[in-house]
Structures are given as C-alpha cells and as structure tokens.
Amino acid sequence: xxxxxxxxxxxxxxxxxxxxxxxxxxxxxxxxxxxxxxxxxxxxxxxxxxxxxxxxxxxxxxxxxxxxxxxxxxxxxxxxxxxxxxxxxxxxxxxxxxxxxxxxxxxxxxxxxxxxxxxxxxxxxxxxxxxxxxxxxxxxxxxxxxxxxxxxxxxxxxxxxxxxxxxxxxxxxxxxxxxxxxxxxxxxxxxxxxxxxxxxxxxxxxxxxxxxxxxxxxxxxxxxxxxxxxxxxxxxxxxxxxxxxxxxxxxxxxxxxxxxxxxxxxxxxxxxxxxxxxxxxxxxxxxxxxxxxxxxxxxxxxxxxxxxxxxxxxxxxxxxxxxxxxxxxxxxxxxxxxxxxxxxxxxxxxxxxxxxxxxxxxxxxxxxxxxxxxxxxxxxxxxxxxxxxxxxxxxxxxxxxxxxxx
Numbered sequence: 001x002x003x004x005x006x007x008x009x010x011x012x013x014x015x016x017x018x019x020x021x022x023x024x025x026x027x028x029x030x031x032x033x034x035x036x037x038x039x040x041x042x043x044x045x046x047x048x049x050x051x052x053x054x055x056x057x058x059x060x061x062x063x064x065x066x067x068x069x070x071x072x073x074x075x076x077x078x079x080x081x082x083x084x085x086x087x088x089x090x091x092x093x094x095x096x097x098x099x100x101x102x103x104x105x106x107x108x109x110x111x112x113x114x115x116x117x118x119x120x121x122x123x124x125x126x127x128x129x130x131x132x133x134x135x136x137x138x139x140x141x142x143x144x145x146x147x148x149x150x151x152x153x154x155x156x157x158x159x160x161x162x163x164x165x166x167x168x169x170x171x172x173x174x175x176x177x178x179x180x181x182x183x184x185x186x187x188x189x190x191x192x193x194x195x196x197x198x199x200x201x202x203x204x205x206x207x208x209x210x211x212x213x214x215x216x217x218x219x220x221x222x223x224x225x226x227x228x229x230x231x232x233x234x235x236x237x238x239x240x241x242x243x244x245x246x247x248x249x250x251x252x253x254x255x256x257x258x259x260x261x262x263x264x265x266x267x268x269x270x271x272x273x274x275x276x277x278x279x280x281x282x283x284x285x286x287x288x289x290x291x292x293x294x295x296x297x298x299x300x301x302x303x304x305x306x307x308x309x310x311x312x313x314x315x316x317x318x319x320x321x322x323x324x325x326x327x328x329x330x331x332x333x334x335x336x337x338x339x340x341x342x343x344x345x346x347x348x349x350x351x352x353x354x355x356x357x358x359x360x361x362x363x364x365x366x367x368x369x370x371x372x373x374x375x376x377x378x379x380x381x382x383x384x385x386x387x388x389x390x391x392x393x394x395x396x397x398x399x400x401x402x403x404x405x406x
Contacts, residue, residue, distance in 0.1 A: 005060060006092040007053035008084070011188070015312075018390075027089060031188055032115075032235050033098045036087035043067050044080065051090065057081075103231045111207070112199040114244075116237055120154050121244060125204045132248040135159045139169035139249050144403050146377065147300030147370065149363070150245070151397035152185060152238035157387040164383035164399035166245050169299070177297055179211045179255045180246055183366035184238030184303040186230075186260035192277055194222075195230030195260035201243050206252025208243050214257050214294075218286050225283035232260055238303040246301070259287075261365040268357050273349065274368060288373040300402065302370055304363025306333055310393030313360055319394040321386035326394055330386065332359060333396055341379035343405065345371045363397075376405045 015026045017039060025045045028037045040048065047067065050060040057077070064073040064080075084090050088098040117123040122131060135155075150165035151158045169175075189195045198215055201208040219228055233239070239258045246254045264274040275281040291298060307329050310319030317325055332351075336359075339348035345368065352364050371377065382399040389395050 002056040002058035004054070004056050005051050005081075006085075006090040008048055008051040009089055009091055009095065012089060027087075029088065030235065031099075031102075031231075033095070033102045034088035036089075038083055038087055038089070047080070051084065053091070106231050106234045107229050110199065112197065112201050112233055114201075114203045114240060115235060116240055117204050120156075120237065120241070123204055128204050128244070129248065132245070136163050136166050136245065136248065139167060139171050141168040141170050141401070143170055143174055145170060145401055146295075146298075146374070146404055147302065147402040149302040149304055149367070149379075149398065149400040149402075150242065151305055151385075151399075152241050152303040152363075153305055153387055153389075153395055153397055155241065157389065157395070158385055158397060161383045161385045161397055161399045162245065165401070166249065168382065168399075168401045169249060172250055175250045175254075175299075178299050179214065179257050179294070179297060180242075180299050180301050181257045181259065182239050182242050182301045182303060183259050183261055183369055184236065184242065185305070185362045185366055186232055186262045187236060187238065187362065189230060189232040189260050189262040190227060191262045191265035192225075192274075192280060193227050193262045194218075194225055194283055195227050195232050195262070197229050197233045197258065199229070199233070201240070201256065201258065203240070203244050203247060203252075205244065205247040208247060209253055209255045211255055211257045214290060217290065218259075218283070221286035222279070222283040225279035230260060233258065236260060242301050242303045259369075261369050263362075264365050264368065267349070268353055268364075271353065273346070274365075275372065284369070284372045287369070288375075291373045300370055300374065302363065302366045302400075304361075304366050305395055305397045306336075306359070306361050306363055307394070307396040308360040308362065309396075310390075312390055312393035318392040321388045321394045326386055329359065329394075329396065330384070333398070334381075334384070336361070337379075337381050337384075337398060337400070340367060340371065341381060341400070343371065343376065343378055370402075374402075374404075377402045378405045379403075 013028050013030045017024050023042050025040045047063045061077055085094050088095045122128040145168055148165045148168055151161050186195055196215055200210055219226055267274045309315055336351050380401045384398045387395045
C-alpha cells in the first residue's frame with residue numbers, strides 16, 4: 001500500500017562529511033529536539049527529495065530500485081524511513097512530540113545551562129580563565145564607551161576581533177551595578193519577534209544574573225513582540241559566548257538582560273522601516289524608554305556576525321577570504337559599517353534592504369534595534385575579519401565601539 005511520505009524538516013542542518021573515509025551528508029538538529037546525527041551515504045542523498053510531503057512510499061521504493069539496481073529494497077526503505085523518523089527529522093507526530101517535550105522541559109528549568117562548553121570553549125574554569133587571559137586580557141576602555149559589537153562566531157575563528165571589542169569595555173571598577181544588555185542574533189527564532197527569558201545563565205565560571213525587573217517590564221509593555229521563555233535561548237550561541245567573556249572580565253555574577261533579535265523579514269522583503277510593524281514599534285518604544293531612564297547603568301553588547309557567503313549558504317560562488325569576490329563583499333560590509341558608525345539608521349537599513357540582504361548579515365536586526373533605542377550613538381570600527389569557515393564559505397564580522405554623540 002502506497003502512502004504519502006512526510007516532509008523532511010526544513011530547519012535541519014545539512015553538511016557534507018569532511019572525512020574522506022566516511023563520505024556522505026551529515027544531518028543534525030540545530031534545535032536539539034533530537035541529539036541524533038545521521039550520515040546519509042552519497043548514493044542515498046538524492047532519495048531525500050522523496051520526503052517532500054507530496055511523493056509517496058511507492059516513489060521512494062522506485063527511486064531505491066533505480067539507484068541500487070535491486071528489486072528487493074524493502075529493508076533499505078524501512079531502515080531509511082525509521083532512521084529519519086526516530087531522529088525526529090520528519091514533519092510528523094514523532095517530531096511534534098519531541099518538540100513539545102523538549103520545549104516543556106526547558107520552560108520548567110530554572111536555569112539555562114551552557115550548551116557550548118567543552119566544544120567551542122573549555123569546560124574547565126581554570127583552563128577557560130587561562131585561555132581568555134591570554135587571548136583577551138583586561139578591559140582598557142573608558143566610561144565614554146556605552147556599547148560594543150563583537151562576533152558570535154566560534155572564538156577560534158576570531159580571537160583578534162573578540163579582543164579588539166572586549167578590551168574597549170570599561171574597567172571592573174566602573175562596572176558595579178551595571179546591567180549588560182546583550183542583543184544577540186536569533187538564528188532559530190521567529191521573524192519580527194524578540195526572545196526573552198527569565199532564566200539565569202550558567203557557564204563554567206558560574207551563574208550570571210538575569211535582570212528580572214527589566215525582563216518583566218519588557219514583557220508587559222511589548223507582549224505581542226515577545227516570545228517569553230523562548231526555547232531558542234537554550235540552543236543559541238550568540239548570547240552564551242558574550243556572557244562567558246563578560247564573566248571573565250567582571251566576575252561570574254555579572255547582571256545581564258539577554259535579548260534574542262529575530263530577523264526583520266517583513267521590512268527586508270516588503271520594504272518600509274521595521275517600526276512600521278506595530279509589534280516591533282512597541283518593543284522599540286519599551287526598550288528605548290528603559291535605555292533613556294537607565295542610561296548610566298546599562299552597557300550594550302551586540303553579539304553579531306555579518307556576511308555569510310559561499311556554498312554553505314546557498315551561493316554559487318566558492319568563497320575564499322580576502323580574495324576574489326570577497327574583496328567586493330568587504331567593501332559592501334564596510335559601507336554598511338560606515339552608515340552604522342555615523343548613526344544613519346535609514347542609510348544603513350536601505351543597504352540591508354537592497355537585494356533583500358543578499359549579504360545575509362545575521363546581525364542586521366540587533367544592530368538596527370540598538371540604533372533605534374539608543375539614538376545619537378556614534379561608532380568606531382576596531383577590527384574587520386573574514387573567516388574561512390569551510391573550504392568554500394566565508395563569514396565576516398567586526399569589532400565596533402559605540403559612544404554617545406556630543
């Protein structure tokens with residue numbers, strides 16, 4: 001009996017195996033609803049197209065017969081389906097159950113544990129402290145600096161840029177009583193929304209304190225723009241990395257306001273400014289009022305990357321850092337940065353809208369949010385870097401310092 005096959009989830013990560021001894025396509029779940037990682041052998045990669053929500057089990061069977069040259073493919077068909085289904089990689093009841101279960105577990109947890117400790121950075125506090133002391137050192141900034149933009153790429157991909165940003169922070173003697181507002185890219189969250197959580201963030205250094213008063217104020221005033229206790233916080237690196245650096249500089253109990261900024265898709269693809277969306281406008285007003293009222297005790301940290309170019313990101317070009325077409329990408333990056341640093345929010349956003357953000361700046365919405373709620377800031381570019389994330393793909397990012405205009 002032929003049945004329609006469920007669709008393969010669109011929000012999975014697909015990556016070619018880097019190991020010649022184990023060729024194929026790796027599939028994993030960036031949301032961690034499932035911890036499974038599947039390696040699909042090269043001959044079977046094309047049959048994944050059968051899982052489009054339209055084709056049937058008969059279509060899958062026919063494709064397997066064509067590829068293998070065998071008539072009896074029932075066991076292979078069952079193994080492929082069961083592997084995808086059990087991993088929660090198909091849009092069906094298994095996935096719905098895994099998703100609901102994991103999100104309910106996170107909502108019930110009091111704290112947000114570090115998910116990248118032991119992979120992106122050391123899990124041992126002493127080793128982590130020694131690494132950051134060697135790579136970052138101590139803050140050397142002044143009280144005139146009110147914010148920075150730093151990467152959220154893997155630290156090993158951008159130590160120089162992280163160092164340029166974090167050394168601009170004010171010394172520890174001037175940090176007492178401050179809340180660090182962390183505007184991070186939401187890689188997995190809903191567009192035109194902000195993700196908030198009341199959870200305390202745990203890293204190898206200890207427990208950072210979430211400023212519950214400010215979280216509650218935002219959730220009350222801009223409810224329609226917010227996803228409260230956003231599950232995306234549990235798997236997102238753009239804020240976790242910044243907390244680790246802040247704890248290194250100011251102690252484990254640093255006070256934070258973690259905000260995940262979803263992409264402003266409607267504005268980018270349908271024109272108009274982001275604040276023409278009523279939900280976004282209410283959030284900008286609420287956070288802007290907090291910024292004006294609490295200006296002396298807030299410090300802004302933007303966890304952002306910029307352009308994403310190359311095969312990994314769906315581009316036909318094989319991107320190589322600092323050569324070829326990436327030289328033109330650098331000029332376009334720098335033009336956006338110039339608009340940001342001059343405080344020209346409309347000029348900056350028009351460049352993002354041009355080509356529907358074909359540079360794929362994943363930090364575009366945190367930057368816009370900062371410029372919108374803290375008007376009158378001026379920036380300085382401290383470092384610009386192109387990171388060769390794989391042989392055919394490049395991520396760009398920068399260190400920036402922000403001060404209030406005279």
